[in-house]
Amino acid sequence: MMALQGKLLKIYVGESERYRDKPLYQYLIRWLKEKGISGATASRGIEGYGKDNILHTARLLELSSDLPIVLEVVDRNEKIEAILPEICRIVPKGLVFSTDVQIHKQGKD
Amino acid sequence: MMALQGKLLKIYVGESERYRDKPLYQYLIRWLKEKGISGATASRGIEGYGKDNILHTARLLELSSDLPIVLEVVDRNEKIEAILPEICRIVPKGLVFSTDVQIHKQGKD
């Protein structure tokens, strides 16, 4: 089977982080859509910590409004590479990494 | 440590997509199980878009019944490669990609 070389870009931010009067993860999804990136998905974690070493959790007695949000973005190498510098600028505190993937199917074709 | 070469296969579909009178993601999980694939996990995203460029979101005033569903499937290379053509046939609209992984532990052994 033919496969297209691409990259999976993962971005981890806090649910409460904001950018230009919007939750940061919502801003990012709209920004990626405007840039013509072919797809993005945000998921909410139930517990986690990052560079700040503070544990965020969804459990009852430790209610958090800052759960981890994971964004997954997939596209061809050159499209991911083109947006990376700007992504790193918009996401000052989060984790951003990428990995090589083989795209077997991308939407309706 | 010994590690087994394998592949992580990721499949993105909409929660409302159906296949043979079942939600597509539920059909896929049962199908993978029948094919002897050693494990699969489905997660629900909170927001996302794909090739159709329509934003699906879980937020209050924009209730969606079509949130993104992400399936993760891991097995040895040859087992993932064997099911790929059929997966791409069952998932006409979604995104399907794979990446190489090192499996350090797989179940009870």
Add this chain to the structure above:
Amino acid sequence: MMALQGKLLKIYVGESERYRDKPLYQYLIRWLKEKGISGATASRGIEGYGKDNILHTARLLELSSDLPIVLEVVDRNEKIEAILPEICRIVPKGLVFSTDVQIHKQGKD
């Protein structure tokens, strides 16, 4: 752009699995934090199966208290490799795999 070579480690356990009087996934997150690993995120799946071949699901009439939990851990190669043997010992039944990633941004620097 400069990127740091690292590894994404993924660990799949059941929500009901326990270790030393704690849910296993919560034990793992705290253990990773103590070991100085720079970040970890746990997410809850809605359906899945593993080596035991039992399907766990979040649907109404088949309520499960043992949904799949996915842990994602990212750090430099040597830090992930150093904890792998101990992770595999703590997680007797789950799936553990890793993949190479390029880290573009890690926290506040």
